[in-house]
Amino acid sequence: MESVGLGYLAAGIGAALTVIGAGLGIGKLAASAMEASGRQPEVAGQVRTSMIIAAALIEGATFFALAICIILATKG
Amino acid sequence: MNTTELTTTTTDSVHAAADTVVAASGHGGEENQFAQLLHHVFDSNEIEIPFVGHVHLPHFHPVEIFGIPFDFSITKHVVFLLLSALIICVVLALAARSNRRNVIPRGFGNFIEVFVVFIRDEIILPNMGTAGLRYLPYLLTTFFFILVMNLFGLIPYGASATGNVNVTAGLAIVAFFVIQASAIRAQGVKHYVTHLTGGVHWSLWIIMVPIELLGLFTKPFALCIRLFANMMGGHIVIVSLIGLIFIFKSFVIATLPASFVIGIGLLEMFVAFLQAYIFVMLTALFMGLGIQAAQEHGDGHGH
Numbered sequence: 519m520e521s522v523g524l525g526y527l528a529a530g531i532g533a534a535l536t537v538i539g540a541g542l543g544i545g546k547l548a549a550s551a552m553e554a555s556g557r558q559p560e561v562a563g564q565v566r567t568s569m570i571i572a573a574a575l576i577e578g579a580t581f582f583a584l585a586i587c588i589i590l591a592t593k594g
Numbered sequence: 595m596n597t598t599e600l601t602t603t604t605t606d607s608v609h610a611a612a613d614t615v616v617a618a619s620g621h622g623g624e625e626n627q628f629a630q631l632l633h634h635v636f637d638s639n640e641i642e643i644p645f646v647g648h649v650h651l652p653h654f655h656p657v658e659i660f661g662i663p664f665d666f667s668i669t670k671h672v673v674f675l676l677l678s679a680l681i682i683c684v685v686l687a688l689a690a691r692s693n694r695r696n697v698i699p700r701g702f703g704n705f706i707e708v709f710v711v712f713i714r715d716e717i718i719l720p721n722m723g724t725a726g727l728r729y730l731p732y733l734l735t736t737f738f739f740i741l742v743m744n745l746f747g748l749i750p751y752g753a754s755a756t757g758n759v760n761v762t763a764g765l766a767i768v769a770f771f772v773i774q775a776s777a778i779r780a781q782g783v784k785h786y787v788t789h790l791t792g793g794v795h796w797s798l799w800i801i802m803v804p805i806e807l808l809g810l811f812t813k814p815f816a817l818c819i820r821l822f823a824n825m826m827g828g829h830i831v832i833v834s835l836i837g838l839i840f841i842f843k844s845f846v847i848a849t850l851p852a853s854f855v856i857g858i859g860l861l862e863m864f865v866a867f868l869q870a871y872i873f874v875m876l877t878a879l880f881m882g883l884g885i886q887a888a889q890e891h892g893d894g895h896g897h
Binding site for chain 1: 816819820823824827868869872875
């Protein structure tokens with residue numbers, strides 16, 4: 519196994535794990551947001567706003583990992 | 595921080611990706627076309643103007659200042675950076691003049707006032723209180739600047755300057771200085787430095803101070819990377835979907851990627867607004883942390 523091939527492999531597996539983490543995190547966030555809006559429909563607007571902010575922050579962390587994967591895929 | 599390293603690393607790596615794609619195809623082929631498409635996402639020294647064609651932009655020799663080469667040549671992203679700055683200067687000045695003339699805002703001034711009041715009431719006042727209103731001009735400028743730069747990437751022949759890590763690094767560096775300045779102004783220099791120790795016993799300072807310093811730098815760094823990766827990722831997805839049309843070379847199949855591109859384009863418009871809002875909200879949040887720490891100190895000393 520050459521190191522270049524291992525670099526590509528690592529980038530691919532890293533990207534997949536990143537998406538798993540982001541999907542799980544944002545899915546849990548959306549689930550609790552839905553539950554909260556179902557329980558108390560009058561605060562649904564505020565819940566939606568906070569949900570979008572939290573989703574953007576989680577995605578920010580995801581993109582850190584994605585940037586590292588891109589560096590791996592091209593420099594490895 | 596290693597922003598310059600990350601900058602050169604990221605831009606080098608994505609350019610290396612494009613180069614490997616071009617080199618992988620011995621002859622011109624689909625890979626060459628894909629690299630040609632990728633050029634729409636990255637920075638380049640020529641700009642494409644509709645009905646005029648490719649315009650070669652001035653390329654200056656790098657200037658050595660203190661041993662660091664500065665390349666001041668005008669590239670595509672610099673053109674859009676300057677264009678966005680010009681547009682927000684003109685448009686916001688027109689809106690301000692309209693709002694100054696009419697006591698009840700009408701028309702375009704009314705539209706801009708929605709954003710101004712939103713940022714003041716939802717972002718600044720909850721996070722920083724009335725002491726933060728002095729930073730309202732900076733936050734509004736940042737918001738409109740990032741928004742216009744993001745939206746430029748969605749129009750044909752346009753490119754978003756925020757898709758360049760150097761631009762977002764510049765925005766994050768300015769945000770870093772404003773956050774520290776607001777903290778020092780609110781707390782005073784002595785309390786600001788003592789906050790870096792974290793209030794632990796002096797024997798732990800040698801561990802605590804580097805961690806706190808690192809924490810000071812990671813927040814703007816996260817701002818930079820979040821904005822850059824969101825914008826670049828969105829454009830790469832759109833370019834890849836359009837590249838599908840070139841791979842299939844069929845009009846019938848082209849409707850599917852085209853519909854995906856429309857969907858992702860709408861998502862990108864939402865992400866443009868959202869990322870500008872998140873940048874400004876997080877900057878206000880970090881500034882508010884400094885101001886709240888100052889108020890705690892003030893109450894603790896029985897003022």
